[in-house]
Every structure is written in structure tokens, then in C-alpha cells.
Amino acid sequence: MGETKVLTVNFEGHRITTTVTSSGDSVAAWIDEVRSVHHRRLHKLVVGLDVEWRPLFGPGYSPTALLQICVGRRCLIFQLLHHDYLPDELEEFLADPDFSFVGVGVAADAERLRYDLDLEVANPVDLAELAAEEMERPDLRNAGLKAIASAVMGVSVDKPQSRVTMSRWDASCLSYEQIRYACIDAFVSFEVGRRLLTGEARTADPAVPAGEATTADPAVPAVAGAVAVARVP
DSSP states (O other), X not given: OOOEEXXXXXXXXXXXXXXXXXXXXXXXHHHHHHHHHTGGGGGGOEEEEEEEEOOOSSSSOXXXXXXXEEETTEEEEXXXXXXXXXXXXXXXXXXXXXXXXXXXXXXXXXXXXXXXXXXXXXXEEEHHHHHHHHXXXXXXXXXXXXXXXXXXXXXXXXXXXXXHHTSOTTOSSOOHHHHHHHHHHHHHHHHHHHHHHHTOOOOOOTTSXXXXXXXXXXXXXXXXXXXXXEEEO
């Protein structure tokens, strides 16, 4: 049986409930909860998606180590190299054509999931292309997530040091820095995609505090402090 822990990651006024797991049962439960909470918008659900893998410094191929999925203020980090099994719920979730899976370079991430795990992502939507079109800013077409988040959300996404970005994503026990980085990438992808696809995107306005324009998810209770951890056997 895989291990599961639940943490709260704080980012720009948002408290993101983050499930880190290698358990297929926990993944299935997370997906069931998302479907239940967001049942009224399943026909147009926006899902932030990202993957991580151990960096190589020579020839070869490094399989996908993490799958990050974010909907609202719920984030799932699935440790693919340590999982006990792939639940049908995950396959069905990713293959749902009514969902928009958003991210920067998300088509390449989807191809990795197909190659490594035979998982199909039905509707990947690249945020760079979407932002360039919706905001009428061609310069964003080649931008990374940091620049797109600044343009759409008015927030600064600080990239951590290379010791985090180039770290052992295949480790069985991830550090808090790794979890925070993986969570924020998926959450920001979700929030940028949500704003662009619903027409809420705006030019960054320093007079508007970061996170103020986001409606709170009533299903996620506010948790004080930077991290709250609960282990699930």
C-alpha cells in the first residue's frame, strides 16, 4: 500500500490543500472528491497539469516521476515511480474530453504520460498560446509560466534554486521545498487557465492585492500556518 500525506501550501494568500501520495486508492479518492465538489462544472472543468522527472546530465531517458493535478485549491502530487497501482479513476479523469488540462508545454507533458504510462490526456491546452490569444499579447507565445502568471494574475512566481528544480524527483520521500514547488506550478497553471478560459484575465494591476480576484473554495477550510500535515496509512 502506498503512503499518503496531506499538507497545506500557502501562496499569495491562497491555502492549497496538497495530497502527496503513491497510493492508487488515495488518487481515486481525490478524484472522486473533486468530481463531487465541482459536479456543477464538470462540463467545463479546468485542471492544472504538470509533471516532473529526475534530470539527466548525459544521454538517456528519465521516466516521469511525478504527476501534479490541481483543481481549485486542491492539488494532487502522484509519485508515479513508487505507486502501487494506477486507478481507473485517473485514466478516466485524464481522458475526459470536457476537461481542459492547462499548463505551459502541456502537450509534451501529455506525451510523456502516454509514453511512460499509457495514459491519454484528452484535451491539453497550452497556456502560452492561450494567453497570447486571449490577452492579445503575441510576446507571451514563447513565455514561461512566471511571465504568464505576472501578466494574467499580477503575481510573482519565484523560481527556487536549482537544487530544487534539478533535484531527485524520483525520491520516495519528497522534501517540503520539492512539494511546494510542484504544488505551486500546478496551482498557478490552474489559476491562469481558469482566468483565461472564463474571461477573467486582466493586465497585472499593482493596486489589486494578489489573490483578491479569486473566489474562495468553500469546500476547503482555512488552515492557519504554513504547513499542516496529516498522514494516511
